[in-house]
Amino acid sequence: MKRTHIAIIIFIAIAIGAIMVTINDASTYVGFDQAEENMGTKYTVIGYLDKDASMDYNARANRFTFTAIDKEGKKQKVFYNQPKPQDFERSEEITMKGFATDSAFVAEEILMKCPSKYNEQNEMAGYETY
Amino acid sequence: MEYIGEHLLPGEIGRFSVSLAFGAAIVAFIAYYLNSKTEDKRYHKIARSAFLAHAAGVIGIVLSLFYLLLSHYFEYDYVWKHSSLDLEQRFVFSAFWEGQEGSFILWLFWHAILGLILMFTAKKWENHSMMVFSAVQAFLASMVLGIFPFGLKVGSSPFILMRETADNIGLPWTQVADYLDRFPAFMDGSGLNPLLQNYWMTIHPPTLFLGFASTLVPFAFAIAALLKGDLKSWVKPALPWAFFSVGILGLGILMGGAWAYEALSFGGFWAWDPVENSSLVPWIVMVGAAHLLLIYRNKKTGLRAAVFMSILSFILILYSTFLTRSGVLGDSSVHAFVDLGLSGQLLIYLLFFTVIALGLLIWRYRQFPSEANGDDLSSREFWMFIGSLILLISSFQIIFSTSIPVINKLIGPDGFISLLSDEMAPPLDAIKHYNSWQLPFSIVTALLIAIGQYLRYGKTKAKSFWKSISLSLAISLVITGLFAQLYSFWSDPLYLALLLTGIFAAVSNLWFWIVIGKRKWSFAGSSVAHFGFALILVGALISNGRQDVISHSKVNLGDGLPANENALMDLGDTIEMGRYQAVFEGMDTIRDKQFYEVSYFNSIGDAEPEFSLKPFLQMSEQMGPTPNPDTKHFWDRDIYTHVTYSSYLEPVSPDGFVNEAEVKLNKGDTAIYRNHFVILDSLSVNALFDEETQELKAAKLTSHLRVVNVLGEEFPITPAYIIENEMKDHRDTILDVQRMKFRFDDVELETKKIVLKAWTEQEEGVKPFIVQKAIIFPMINILWIGCILMVIGSFIAVWQRILKS
Numbered sequence: 001m002k003r004t005h006i007a008i009i010i011f012i013a014i015a016i017g018a019i020m021v022t023i024n025d026a027s028t029y030v031g032f033d034q035a036e037e038n039m040g041t042k043y044t045v046i047g048y049l050d051k052d053a054s055m056d057y058n059a060r061a062n063r064f065t066f067t068a069i070d071k072e073g074k075k076q077k078v079f080y081n082q083p084k085p086q087d088f089e090r091s092e093e094i095t096m097k098g099f100a101t102d103s104a105f106v107a108e109e110i111l112m113k114c115p116s117k118y119n120e121q122n123e124m125a126g127y128e129t130y
Numbered sequence: 131m132e133y134i135g136e137h138l139l140p141g142e143i144g145r146f147s148v149s150l151a152f153g154a155a156i157v158a159f160i161a162y163y164l165n166s167k168t169e170d171k172r173y174h175k176i177a178r179s180a181f182l183a184h185a186a187g188v189i190g191i192v193l194s195l196f197y198l199l200l201s202h203y204f205e206y207d208y209v210w211k212h213s214s215l216d217l218e219q220r221f222v223f224s225a226f227w228e229g230q231e232g233s234f235i236l237w238l239f240w241h242a243i244l245g246l247i248l249m250f251t252a253k254k255w256e257n258h259s260m261m262v263f264s265a266v267q268a269f270l271a272s273m274v275l276g277i278f279p280f281g282l283k284v285g286s287s288p289f290i291l292m293r294e295t296a297d298n299i300g301l302p303w304t305q306v307a308d309y310l311d312r313f314p315a316f317m318d319g320s321g322l323n324p325l326l327q328n329y330w331m332t333i334h335p336p337t338l339f340l341g342f343a344s345t346l347v348p349f350a351f352a353i354a355a356l357l358k359g360d361l362k363s364w365v366k367p368a369l370p371w372a373f374f375s376v377g378i379l380g381l382g383i384l385m386g387g388a389w390a391y392e393a394l395s396f397g398g399f400w401a402w403d404p405v406e407n408s409s410l411v412p413w414i415v416m417v418g419a420a421h422l423l424l425i426y427r428n429k430k431t432g433l434r435a436a437v438f439m440s441i442l443s444f445i446l447i448l449y450s451t452f453l454t455r456s457g458v459l460g461d462s463s464v465h466a467f468v469d470l471g472l473s474g475q476l477l478i479y480l481l482f483f484t485v486i487a488l489g490l491l492i493w494r495y496r497q498f499p500s501e502a503n504g505d506d507l508s509s510r511e512f513w514m515f516i517g518s519l520i521l522l523i524s525s526f527q528i529i530f531s532t533s534i535p536v537i538n539k540l541i542g543p544d545g546f547i548s549l550l551s552d553e554m555a556p557p558l559d560a561i562k563h564y565n566s567w568q569l570p571f572s573i574v575t576a577l578l579i580a581i582g583q584y585l586r587y588g589k590t591k592a593k594s595f596w597k598s599i600s601l602s603l604a605i606s607l608v609i610t611g612l613f614a615q616l617y618s619f620w621s622d623p624l625y626l627a628l629l630l631t632g633i634f635a636a637v638s639n640l641w642f643w644i645v646i647g648k649r650k651w652s653f654a655g656s657s658v659a660h661f662g663f664a665l666i667l668v669g670a671l672i673s674n675g676r677q678d679v680i681s682h683s684k685v686n687l688g689d690g691l692p693a694n695e696n697a698l699m700d701l702g703d704t705i706e707m708g709r710y711q712a713v714f715e716g717m718d719t720i721r722d723k724q725f726y727e728v729s730y731f732n733s734i735g736d737a738e739p740e741f742s743l744k745p746f747l748q749m750s751e752q753m754g755p756t757p758n759p760d761t762k763h764f765w766d767r768d769i770y771t772h773v774t775y776s777s778y779l780e781p782v783s784p785d786g787f788v789n790e791a792e793v794k795l796n797k798g799d800t801a802i803y804r805n806h807f808v809i810l811d812s813l814s815v816n817a818l819f820d821e822e823t824q825e826l827k828a829a830k831l832t833s834h835l836r837v838v839n840v841l842g843e844e845f846p847i848t849p850a851y852i853i854e855n856e857m858k859d860h861r862d863t864i865l866d867v868q869r870m871k872f873r874f875d876d877v878e879l880e881t882k883k884i885v886l887k888a889w890t891e892q893e894e895g896v897k898p899f900i901v902q903k904a905i906i907f908p909m910i911n912i913l914w915i916g917c918i919l920m921v922i923g924s925f926i927a928v929w930q931r932i933l934k935s
Contacts, residue, residue, distance in 0.1 A: 003505035004432075004515060011519045018527040018567060025563050026534055028552040044555040054793050054801050059775055062683055062696050062901050081683075082696075083775035083901065087754065097558055 032068075032076040035100040045070055045096045045105070049088065057084045065104070068094060077104040085110060135310040136291070137203045140194050144289035145276075147190030151238070152271035154184035159264035166257045166357075174257075181249060181260060184267060188242040191235055191274070195288055199225055204319050205310055207295050208232070208288040214321035224331040225322050227339075230455060230472075231288035234273045236336060240343035241267055248347060255367060258354030259347075266346060269479045273472060283471055292316070324722070324750040330389035338386065338409060341379025342447050345416055347371040348423075349444035349487075352437045356490040361433065361498055365426050368440065370931035372420035373655075375443075377924030379413045384917040395757040395772045398674065399913070402564040404459050407532045408450030411525045416443040418521035421514050428587050429511045431501045434491075439518065441487045446529065448480040458535050508592070510585035517578040524571040531556070531563065569624055572667055576631035579660045580606075583642040598646060602638040609633050613668075617676045617908060628671050635664035655930050659923025665916025673768075673910035680708030681771075681904040696774050701898045704734060708769075714900050715742070717778055722749045723758075726773050726900050730762075745772045745902070747779075755779055767908045775901040787871045787889035794883040803888045806868065807838040810884065828854040833874045833884055837865060849874040849886070 027044050035043045045068075049055075053067035053075075064080040066088070078096060085091075091112035098107040161177035164170070195208070199222050204210045212232070213225040227233045245263040252259050276287025293304040303309050310316050351368035355361050386406065387399035400406065419439035425432045453459055456473035505512050534554050541549040557563035584590070584599045610630045613619065619626045639661040647653030681697035699705055699714040706712075710730040718725045725746045729739035745760040759772035780788050793801040795810040802808070816830040832850040839845075850861040851874040862873045869891035876885040 003507070003512065007516055007519060011523050014523055015526055018523070019530060021567075022527075022531050022534075022557070022563075023554070025531075025557040027555040027558045029555050042558045044558065052794055052799070052801075054791050054803055056789075056791060056804075057775075059777065059780070059899070059901065060698060062698065062775065 031070040031072040032074045032100065032105060033072065035105060039100045039102070042097065042099050042108075045098075046093060047071065047076075047096065048093055049091055050075055051089070055084070055088070059083075068096065068105075078107050079104045080107045080110055082110075085112060088112065131305070131307055133293075133310075134308040136205050137201070140197050140201075140203070141206060141289040141291070144191055144194030144198070145287065147187045147194060148271060148274055148276075148287065148289070149187075151184050151187030151191060152268060152275060154180045154187055155264045155268035155271055158184055159261055159268060162257050162261040162264060166261065177257075177260065177264075178249060181245060181264060184264070184271075185242040185246055187271075188235075188238050192239055195226060195232065195235065196222065198289075202319070204316050205291050205293075206288075207290050207292045210292055210316070210319045212319070212322055214319040215317075217319075217322055218327075220332070221322055221327050223336075224326050227335045228322060228326055228331075229288065231274050231286055233335060233339065234270060235288070236339045237342060238267065238270045238274075240336075240340045241270065241346060244343055244347060248350070252367065255351060255354050255364060258357045259350035261357075262350040262353045263346065266483070269482070273475065273479075284475065286472060324748050325394070325756055328393055330385065330393060334382065334385045334389055337378065338382030341375065341382040341413070342409075344371065344375035344378050345412055345444045345447050348375065348416070348419060348440040352440040353487060353490065355437065356487075356494050359494065359497065361437070361494065362430075365423050365433075365436065366935060369420070369423050369427060370928045370935070372416065372423055372440070373924055373927045373931060375416050376413070376420050377921050377928065379409070379416060380924065381921045383409050383413055384921070388914070388917075391770075392761070393758060395759055395774075398677075398907075399910075400670070400674075402528075402560045404532045405454050407528050408453050411529045411532075412443045412446040412450060414521050414525040414528075415439055415446055418518035418525075419443055422518050425511045425514050429509075430499075431511060432515055433501065434495070434498050435515070435518065437491060439522065441491065442522075445480075445484050445487060446525070448483060449529070452476045452480050453532070453536070458539060506589055508585065508590040508595070510582060510587050510590070513578055513582060513585060517575060517582070520571055520574055520578070524568060524575075527567045527571075528564065531560075569628060573624070573628050573631050576628065576635040576664060576667055579664060580631060580635040580638045583639060583646075583657070583660070599638060602641045603634060605641075606630065606634040606637045609637070613672065617672055619675075622675075625671060625675055628667065632664050632668040632671065636661050636668065639664065651926070652930055655923055655927030657923070658926060659920050662916045662919030662921070662923055665912050666920060667916075669909060669911070669913025669916050673907040673913055676908050678708065678906040678908075679904070680710075680769075680906055681902055696901045696903050699728070699900050699902055703897075704731075707904055708906060710740065711736075712904075713739075714902075717776070717898070718744075723747070724749065724755075724776070724778060726776065726902075728771065728900075728902065730769070743769070743771050747773060747776065763911075765911060767906055768910050769904060769906055771902055771904040773900050773902050777898045777900070785871075786892045788892045789890045791888050792875070793886050793888075794878060794881070795886055796881070796883050799883075801886070804868075804870070804890060805840055806870075807836075808872075808886070808888070809836045809838065810834075810886075811836060813884070828852065831874065831877065831884075833886070835872070835886075837868070837870070837872075839868070847872055851875070851877065851884075 027042070029046050030043045032045060032047075035041075035045060047068040047070040050067040050069050055064070055066035057064045062081055062083070064082060064084045066078055066080070067075055068078050069075050093113040095111040096105065096107040097109040098105055100106075158177050158180035161173045161180055165173035165177055198206050198209050199213050200219075202209065202213070202215055208229060208231060212228045213222070217225060225232075227236045241263065245260065245267070248263065249256060249260055273285045274287055275285035276290055277284050292298060293309070298304055303313060306312060348368045348371055351364045351371070355364040383406075386409070390401070391399040416439075419436065419442070422432050422436035422439055426436050452473070456476050458473070534556050538550075538553050539545050541547050542553050543550060580602075581599065584595055607630070610626075610633050613629060613633070614626060619629055639657045643649060643653055643657035643661075647657060679695045681695060683696055683698065697705060697707065699712065701714055701716065704711050704713050707730070710732065711734050713729045713731070715727040715729055718727070723746045725744045727742055727744050729742045731739045741762050743760040743762055746758050747755040748758055749755050757772045757774060759770055761771070762769040789804075791803055793803070793808075795801060795808075797810055797812060800807050800809045811834045814832045814834065816832070817826060818828040819825065820827050830850055830852045832848050835847050835849070837845045837847060845865055845868070847863040847865065849863045849872045852859040852861065858876075860873050860875065862871055864871045871889045871891070873887040874884060875887045877883075878885060
């Protein structure tokens with residue numbers, strides 16, 4: 001057997017290793033309940049903003065507080081140690097990476113899905129006329 | 131119906147050009163195919179003319195779109211979406227390729243240019259390689275066709291009018307003949323995203339897309355070789371193109387990193403974002419391909435691997451295109467394109483070339499010439515081969531992790547075959563995940579770069595190898611010791627290993643060129659490129675691995691919870707930031723930018739600051755306030771700062787009430803505002819009708835609310851909402867003790883809820899403040915110098931290959 005073949009086999013082994021580790025590293029999307037079972041462990045939660053609850057940005061503490069509802073319908077207070085993201089009210093879906101604590105879910109990173117503004121402006125252009 | 135004021139001709143020309151480009155590409159493909167079968171000169175003539183016509187079509191598309199943008203014809207959807215009247219002329223390029231359609235056209239344009247060059251220089255390879263080019267161009271042109279045969283959407287045209295878009299068809303205003311004059315919405319476009327209004331947006335996309343386009347040339351040569359069965363002689367003409375691709379695609383990617391660092395607030399030059407990854411991976415594979423081609427050229431070994439990698443690089447470009455444009459990344463990336471509904475078409479494009487390329491490779495696999503053994507442990511080709519394998523595996527790891535959303539689509543709970551019970555989410559700490567793999571790969575790569583130059587093709591004598599390399603190794607050890615001491619790397623074995631191998635790679639390549647290569651230009655290409663790449667590794671390691679956040683919040687969430695990496699700075703107060711005493715001096719508004727001046731003093735009491743920075747917030751209706759960093763460059767470190775929030779952003783009402791909050795309430799609902807419960811008990815209505823016509827003249831809606839403080843004390847309030855002659859008015863309630871104001875702002879008819887707004891009174895004498903993040907990146911200049919040298923080195927290599935052939 002040639003050395004190059006041995007090398008290739010070793011590299012295929014590394015590739016399989018990479019796949020296994022990635023699957024291990026990959027988090028799963030969970031609800032707030034599951035995050036609360038392991039407080040302090042990081043999870044990714046997908047939910048949406050509870051528009052009926054108040055939200056508040058305290059600039060002095062640089063903490064943004066809001067309430068989110070996860071896919072199982074559970075409401076949870078969320079802390080985010082950043083200014084309020086732009087257009088937060090209009091978001092359809094919020095992806096929160098963070099961990100649960102006694103008092104709230106602490107989000108370290110937030111991604112939002114927003115409806116396109118462009119469409120909305122167009123609709124307005126359409127309605128104004130009649 | 132005749133519409134008034136529309137400019138239809140340039141759009142017609144544009145659409146015709148798209149059809150011409152699409153049709154001519156197909157004709158060129160067929161003619162080149164027939165020519166390859168029959169060797170009939172007439173087909174060759176037709177094929178060339180068809181490709182020329184195709185190129186003319188592409189130019190026509192480009193010119194028409196520029197014309198529309200420059201003339202501000204806002205009846206066109208693309209013009210309306212991506213430009214506006216006040217857009218400066220120099221940003222017209224940015225507007226051109228801001229959208230998906232425009233960037234497809236840019237890609238199409240570069241392919242056409244490269245295709246023309248290839249057509250006149252490829253000689254015996256023209257037939258087959260141009261066949262590949264024509265097929266690719268037909269697919270790409272179809273992406274901007276914008277037609278709907280049999281109810282299927284094929285492409286998305288930039289020449290479509292606003293009233294013809296799927297969103298607008300059937301809306302009442304499309305039936306108004308003079309809609310352009312009548313409605314203000316059409317007088318001006320929605321404008322270019324202000325984040326993109328800078329020179330990076332002018333130079334980065336064309337460079338990157340030229341890089342994407344350049345990977346097609348080695349691919350076309352490889353496919354041509356497989357088609358013809360002439361598996362050897364394509365390597366020579368393909369080589370300079372492969373190095374051109376390495377240089378230009380590398381430049382495009384690095385420009386993206388520099389842009390992110392200079393003008394965006396991601397906090398660094400690389401974040402392992404899926405969009406960044408998907409252009410990096412084809413580049414890594416192209417580097418591997420170029421090296422394999424070199425091995426074959428010099429030692430006639432490893433041909434199959436060379437073909438495979440050359441093909442793979444372009445396939446990965448197609449895969450990246452699919453990832454970033456199909457909307458599949460949605461949840462996981464900050465800056466993927468929006469979905470245009472082309473994912474099916476993109477998938478066909480990807481699968482078509484993947485299946486054909488791999489099919490051809492398998493079909494010809496047994497016909498590859500038998501090769502001499504290239505696996506002597508002291509030979510250069512063996513270690514170059516290993517290096518290429520490492521590049522392949524490193525790119526595989528990146529693309530696999532990036533593809534998690536695709537894996538969900540395939541085998542997730544809602545996928546084609548549901549193997550997984552839960553959806554996989556991308557790794558929580560993406561940077562750590564990628565670094566844990568890429569760091570070891572980089573260490574080995576750097577080591578191979580260090581020794582590679584000193585190995586000969588065939589066999590290397592141990593004595594001469596050690597003799598020539600030992601001095602570089604000694605010098606590297608000294609420099610590594612110095613840096614390790616300066617930036618305390620001793621406790622981190624993996625970092626230390628990369629530092630050593632990176633410096634070793636840099637020193638040995640420099641040494642090789644100066645001492646062994648006698649500073650001859652003919653050796654410079656690879657030495658300079660490798661030297662540059664080694665500097666990139668070292669620079670990235672030190673600047674990222676030893677970055678230091680010097681802004682810290684004094685507020686902690688609690689024990690063991692991470693402190694905030696943003697510092698609050700009151701106007702005029704001095705706070706400590708690393709070794710500096712920093713003072714927020716004030717805010718200046720220039721056009722749509724708020725500049726925040728922060729001075730950095732060496733010690734308290736200094737009259738003059740060491741330096742001042744002015745990070746700004748770009749205000750725009752589209753994006754809101756967007757932070758833009760300002761960086762102080764020293765030769766050995768950068769101080770990178772951006773403002774994440776400022777008191778100037780807080781909505782201030784003229785009556786001195788701030789902290790606006792809004793809540794929607796039903797009868798009986800409770801909201802919490804500033805440690806108070808707010809309960810809606812009931813609503814009462816007073817209506818006033820016109821005595822004669824019995825029409826509603828005015829109505830007053832009064833809300834009866836209770837505000838309850840932490841002690842349980844209740845304060846009844848009755849803010850009211852008035853409609854009179856179709857005008858809205860409010861009767862607000864102010865609670866003096868709590869210093870709060872409440873407004874019954876609106877009624878939501880669908881949910882029958884009331885919209886309540888609340889403010890608190892601004893405390894007197896409150897100073898303006900900013901929230902700022904500041905990071906020190908040590909030795910980041912090594913990274914930038916490395917980037918420039920690597921690109922220069924690649925182009926020297928191209929130039930030398932062209933001179934040799």
